[in-house]
Amino acid sequence: MNGFPKIETERLFLTELKSDDIYEIVKHASNKNISDFTQNIPFPYSEKDAIHWISVANKGFENGSQYTFAIRTKENNEFIGGIGLKVERRDNRAEIGYWIAEPYWGKGLATEATKSIIKYGFEKLKLNKLTSSHLAKNPASGRVMENCGMTKEGELKEQVFKQSEYHDLILYGLTNKHEK
Template sequence: MPELPLSNGFVLSPVERSDRDAIVEHLQDREIWRNTLYIPYPYTEEDADTWIEGRINHRRDQPAEVTFALRNPDEKLIGVVGADDLEVGTTHRANLGYWLAKPYWGRGLMTRAARRYTRYAFDHLEVVRLTAEVFSWNQASARVLEKLGFQREGRLRKHREKDGDLVDVLYYGLLRDDFRPEA
């Protein structure tokens, strides 16, 4: 499986069973849950086991990895970036998702990771379009996408349910031809 280097010892590499404790630890943070679409809260060991096994089984059937762990220089998982449901070769588009452990926020790390993943997706996953949904209050995530050249294509009003409320989502898209790999 590929390892995608970033800088300063950070890398993207496949998710492994040994990542369970780090995933559970980081996803206890309610702010991460608040800003993501599908991560449950509180996050349990069972949730982690189910997700990790799903990733391992999915990659067994794919010609290329579609979801990566973001690892610090000590090789500890500190986030995830990918397109979990992408079946390579069956569609021209994929939905990008990501999260980052709170101690690493505000350092530009997710921008670097998402940029590297986006380059990989366009080069190896047979997609020509990436999309992403961001809750309307999550301006940091919106900035990550905009730095990569994603265009805001709309605001989907009361599109998702979060914590019992219907909330707005900002919808972003990026075509391969519009990607800024080194911006």
């Protein structure tokens, strides 16, 4: 693959994360509501966290194990979140992860970005299966997955330990043959 891909949707650009994004990443990710409803975003979220995220994204792209995109508005190219695929080549599948800045919740942007990443995973990466999961206390994320054609495959009780408590994890999946 030559260079990092750019995906365009009706209202969004999905592009490479850059060091110029650090300020916006920290501004949006350093929100307790973002941390509370995601598995991996800490609170408080620091510049060091953003630098690490960009570094992991770059290394993952270089070795083909991860495709992490900045979600940007088409209107002004503003950074509003992240979405990515963590690829398991042995089994020809990937896990989708995403987050959207709180001011952009409820506008269908997570669904729009997720639909485009599903298409990318199946068409460009030729994956067989895509999965995603959400904390049980974040049913809005489950609605995004359902709106993208994913099916609930299970629930893992007390799977995630975050903020001194255990959380149930809801799993979703979609295979390439069901996406069409």
